[in-house]
Amino acid sequence: MKRMNDLEEIRIIIGLHKRWDLIFMITGIIALMIAVLTFMALFAHMLIDGMPRLSWDFFTSFPSRRPESAGILSAWVGTTLVMLVTAVAAVPLGIGSGVYLEEYAAKNLLTEIIEINVTNLAGVPSIIYGLLALGLFVYQLGFGQSILAAGLALALLILPVVIVATREAIRSIPVSIREGAYALGATKWQTVSDHLLPYSSAGILTGIIIGLARAIGETAPIITIGALTFIAFLPPSPVKSEFPYISFEWLTAPFTVMPIQMFNWVSRPEEAFQLNAAAAGLVLVVMTLAMNGLAIYLRYRMRKNIKW
Amino acid sequence: MTEESRNKTHAGKLGYSFRRHMHERLIEALLLLSAMLSIAIMLAIIVMLVKESFVFFQHVSVWEFITDTQWTPLFDDAHYGIMPLVSGTVVSSLIALLVALPLGTIIAIYLSEFAPFTVREMAKPFLELLGGVPTVVYGYFALLFVTPMLQIIFPELPGFNLLSAGLVMGIMIIPYVSSMTEDAMRAVPMNLREGSYAMGATRFQTAIRVVMPAAFSGIAAAYILGISRAVGETMVVAIAAGMQPNLTWNPMEPAATITAYIVQVSLGDLPHGSIGYQTIFAAGLTLLLITLVFNIIGHILRKRYREIY
Numbered sequence: 001m002k003r004m005n006d007l008e009e010i011r012i013i014i015g016l017h018k019r020w021d022l023i024f025m026i027t028g029i030i031a032l033m034i035a036v037l038t039f040m041a042l043f044a045h046m047l048i049d050g051m052p053r054l055s056w057d058f059f060t061s062f063p064s065r066r067p068e069s070a071g072i073l074s075a076w077v078g079t080t081l082v083m084l085v086t087a088v089a090a091v092p093l094g095i096g097s098g099v100y101l102e103e104y105a106a107k108n109l110l111t112e113i114i115e116i117n118v119t120n121l122a123g124v125p126s127i128i129y130g131l132l133a134l135g136l137f138v139y140q141l142g143f144g145q146s147i148l149a150a151g152l153a154l155a156l157l158i159l160p161v162v163i164v165a166t167r168e169a170i171r172s173i174p175v176s177i178r179e180g181a182y183a184l185g186a187t188k189w190q191t192v193s194d195h196l197l198p199y200s201s202a203g204i205l206t207g208i209i210i211g212l213a214r215a216i217g218e219t220a221p222i223i224t225i226g227a228l229t230f231i232a233f234l235p236p237s238p239v240k241s242e243f244p245y246i247s248f249e250w251l252t253a254p255f256t257v258m259p260i261q262m263f264n265w266v267s268r269p270e271e272a273f274q275l276n277a278a279a280a281g282l283v284l285v286v287m288t289l290a291m292n293g294l295a296i297y298l299r300y301r302m303r304k305n306i307k308w
Numbered sequence: 309m310t311e312e313s314r315n316k317t318h319a320g321k322l323g324y325s326f327r328r329h330m331h332e333r334l335i336e337a338l339l340l341l342s343a344m345l346s347i348a349i350m351l352a353i354i355v356m357l358v359k360e361s362f363v364f365f366q367h368v369s370v371w372e373f374i375t376d377t378q379w380t381p382l383f384d385d386a387h388y389g390i391m392p393l394v395s396g397t398v399v400s401s402l403i404a405l406l407v408a409l410p411l412g413t414i415i416a417i418y419l420s421e422f423a424p425f426t427v428r429e430m431a432k433p434f435l436e437l438l439g440g441v442p443t444v445v446y447g448y449f450a451l452l453f454v455t456p457m458l459q460i461i462f463p464e465l466p467g468f469n470l471l472s473a474g475l476v477m478g479i480m481i482i483p484y485v486s487s488m489t490e491d492a493m494r495a496v497p498m499n500l501r502e503g504s505y506a507m508g509a510t511r512f513q514t515a516i517r518v519v520m521p522a523a524f525s526g527i528a529a530a531y532i533l534g535i536s537r538a539v540g541e542t543m544v545v546a547i548a549a550g551m552q553p554n555l556t557w558n559p560m561e562p563a564a565t566i567t568a569y570i571v572q573v574s575l576g577d578l579p580h581g582s583i584g585y586q587t588i589f590a591a592g593l594t595l596l597l598i599t600l601v602f603n604i605i606g607h608i609l610r611k612r613y614r615e616i617y
Contacts, residue, residue, distance in 0.1 A: 017510045021422075024512045028418025031411045032431060038479045039438055042449045049452075096342030104336055105343070116607065117346050123533065123603040124596065125540025127567050128353060130574070131592040135356040139580055156349055163346070187328065189335045210440075217442025220542035220567065224574045224588075259444040259543075266448050266547055274452060281445045292440035296433045 046285065050278030058279060063231065063261065067272035072280055074231040075261035078147070079216060081235060081250060082257055085151020086215050090158050091208055095197075097159075098166025098204075103192055122160035129157045130224025138225050145226040147235060148251040153221045158211035165207020169200035202302045206295045213291035217284065219259035231256040258284050357596060360589030367583055373590070379553035379569070381587045382576075388587070390594055392553040396563035397595075400474045400545050401538035403559055407478025408534050412485030413527070419486070420493040421515040432487070439483035447547030450476035455548065468550030468562035477544045485534040492526025493519050525609040532606035536599045542567035566595045 061071025097118075105111040133153030143149040173196055181191040197204075235253035258280060265277035365373070368388040376389025415435070419428050454472040459465050496519050504514040520527065550562030551572040564572070570588045578584045 014508075017513065021510050021512045024515075025418070025422050028414055028422055031414040032418065034411060035415065035435065035438060035479065035482050039441075041453065042441070042445070045449065045453045046445070093342045093345055096339050097346060100336075100339035100343040104339055114343050114346060117350050119607055120600070120603050121346055121350060123536050123599060123606070124353065125536075125542070125567065125599055127540065127542045127570055128357075128592055128596050131570070131589060132349075132353045132356050134574075135360060135589070136352055159346065159349070187332050189332055213440055217440075217444065219442070219444045220546075220571060223571050226574060226577075259442055262448065263444050263543065263547065266444070266451060277448055281442075281448050284442050285445055288440050288442055289437055292437050296436060 043285070046278045046281050049275050050280075050282040053275055053279035054282065062233070063256075063264075067270060067276055070265075070273075070276055072258065072261055072283065074234060075256050075258045075280070076283075077234055078227075078231070078255035079257045081147050081255065082151045082154065082222075083212060083216060085148060085251070086154040086158065087208070087212060089152055089155035090162055090211065093155075094159050094162025094208075094211075095166050095204060098163045098170065099192055099197070101163070102167045102170045103188070103196065118160050118163055122164070125220075126157055126218055127220040127224060129153050130221030132156070133221060133225045144252060145228075145254060146252040147255045149225050150222050150227060150255065150257070153225060154215040154218060157218065157221060158215050161211035161214065162204075162207050165210070166200070166204050169203025169207070170196050172203070173199050202298055206298045206302075209291050209295040209298070213288045213295070216291070217259055217288050219257075219263055222257055222260060223263070227260055228254055228256055258287075353596070357589050357593040360586050361593045364583070364586035364590045367586075377555050379564075382573070382584055386583075390566075390591070392555040393564060393566045393569050393591060394594075395555055395557060396470065396545070396549065396553070396568070397539060397565040399557055399559055399563065400470045400477060400541075400549060400565055401535065403471060403474025404477035404481055404538040404541075405535060407475055408481035408485050408538070409531055411478075412482045412530075412534065413489055415482065415486040416489035416493060417515050417520070420490045421511055421519060432490075435483040435486060439480075439487075441480075443480065443541065443543040444547070446476050446480050447473075447544045450544055450548035462560065465560055466550075466562055468548065469560055470545075470549050470563050471559040473545045473548035474559060476548065477538060477541050480541070480544065481534050481537050484537055485530050488530035488533060489523075489527050492523040492530065495526065496522045525612045529606045529610040532602050532609065536602040536606070539602070540567065540595065540599050542571060546571040566591050 057069075058071045059076065060073055061069060062073050063075075064070040097114075101111065101114060101118075105114070130153060133149055133156075137143045137149035137152055138145055143152075177195055177199070178191055181195050186194070231254065235250035235255060237250070262277050262280040262284060265273045265280065268274070373388055373390055375391075376387050377391055378387035378389050379392045380387045415431075419431055423431065450472045451467075454476055455465070455467060455469065458469075458472055465471070493515075500518055500522055501514055504518045509517070545565045546568040549565065549568060551564045551568050552562055553569065554561060554563040556563055569591055573584060573588050576584075
């Protein structure tokens, strides 16, 4: 081995190695910039094309054969109703499984199978959930190509997200809180419902918001169950003027959602429809970004405030 | 209230209460039921796909399904070879991974080993936002922005092609790869880095020779997740790559992936129980098997990585 007594020589070697550091720093920043710039290009392109179409009429008109008068009324109403079903189904089931796995489950084979399974479900492509919903909800259970079938399909899709968020939020609560509750004679469920769930609510909420933001943007599973791409009417109103005032007819109504409306417009050759697609995409991106942003903000606040 | 009765009520509250016990058991059973639902979902997926595929494979032999080079199930001259769909899936996924894995890894190394605190705190949420953009929007971007840009460089590039779909899909997958890779690298204990620095290594040398090998299985799991995302991605390829099943390995051509085919068929009005209806389940089963293999490999790798330290 060469002896490096000469200080000058060592300096040169260190300098060479430091240069690699610098080169990598620059590569890293460039890589990050590629991601940032792509997003900027995407957003700018949609903004330029779609902005002129965004008017009050765009939100209050049905889709139409004439691109200038087409709007997204049936799409955003459909999205809202589907999300309602998704949240009602996924939230209790997700929190329930999360609580069970974290607080109740014994370390045994069954628990391990459930855990592996939740990880696996998170990796199943979304279109497979669409096929499941098509076979099970649409035909086997006879829900038809309805808001109910779509909402449940998306609920299954985001279930792993809610479960994982619930588990992580509950896990971060120190054992001393549980011990304190048990020491005062609380039962397991009292400990969970009076202490663990309230303290982890911000974390769970973050997971729910991220899950719903993902569900809003999902197209594939809803296309698979056979949602229509051209809908010029609204589902029956959930509120009625006569007794019992609430109706569930809308659950079985045909529908369309925002991403499908956008997909429909993108796939048309006429350029005027593609401007509509840009406008719909803009609404969609702003909606999902706002939800994701809210979730990130909540997590940030949470990390800052809670010091156990 | 006498002393005696007060003691009795206390005993009643603190001692064994049948009602309270049953209430607890009932809640535990309900929670277990919701946890078991995830298994039921997985079983339902498998049963549904296998059931419909079984009927399909009574019409079409498995051998024909694997070896036929044409996929034209809805034509009069029907061919049922899955290869054209698999080739489209493989080509678009490969392009996506060629973008996502190097860029994702570089971003992860940069954020975990080089970036100042503020850059990291700003970049992480931004990447998360990037991962939250709906896939149909990425499809729009690939078709109406990336393809025209590429056509400036390659004038003969068709409007629908695997290249732009793959490139955009790659950008879309970067956040998944980079955030998991960064988590794995951050989990490497500080004293390994300190040891390396003490030996006179630079940051770059430490990152490549110490931190990355130590985080190997975590990084590999992140890559596998990226692969399984790319294979299962639907809307970008359905919009930007066209929907013609085409046995090609050339990214400059239009082609269909397994997912794009399912979308295409679902857009039409296929009668329940027809052979066309069954083909989407056979295609879905193929897709599920591919992603399941990757998920299992990823799971094994993650488990090993947890046990290292």
